[in-house]
Amino acid sequence: MSDFDIQLPSPFDPFAEAKAEDSGAGSKDYVHIRVQQRKGRKSLTTVQGLKKEFSYNKILKDLKKEFCCNGTVVQDPELGQVIQLQGDQRKNVSTFLVQAGIVKKENIKIHGF
Numbered sequence: 001m002s003d004f005d006i007q008l009p010s011p012f013d014p015f016a017e018a019k020a021e022d023s024g025a026g027s028k029d030y031v032h033i034r035v036q037q038r039k040g041r042k043s044l045t046t047v048q049g050l051k052k053e054f055s056y057n058k059i060l061k062d063l064k065k066e067f068c069c070n071g072t073v074v075q076d077p078e079l080g081q082v083i084q085l086q087g088d089q090r091k092n093v094s095t096f097l098v099q100a101g102i103v104k105k106e107n108i109k110i111h112g113f
Contacts, residue, residue: 003062028105029049031050031108031109031111033045033093033094033109034046034090034112035090039057042098043087044084044086045084047093047097048079048080048082050083052080052081056073056081057095059102060083063096065107067085067087067093069086071085090108090112
């Protein structure tokens with residue numbers, strides 16, 4: 001076997017990078033915008049990782065008025081405060097946060113299907 005070097009394939013984890021990035025709430029100062037499927041065609045958009053110095057209720061009020069949807073602020077023991085909006089509002093929320101000067105565009109991560 002000196003002519004051939006046998007290399008065993010190493011296990012590949014396609015989600016290793018995502019796990020490393022999402023290890024904690026607000027890791028690396030990213031704002032995570034996710035969509036979650038409810039039942040049927042209903043969906044829910046969540047925004048997490050905003051700085052604690054911002055008033056979540058005021059941001060939520062402006063988001064609800066801008067996109068004509070309902071929403072709430074939920075206290076999660078792991079993630080802290082999370083904004084929830086009705087419907088798939090990922091692109092709308094990201095452009096709103098950038099235009100309002102709350103977050104820079106390179107600090108936003110959009111997740112979902």
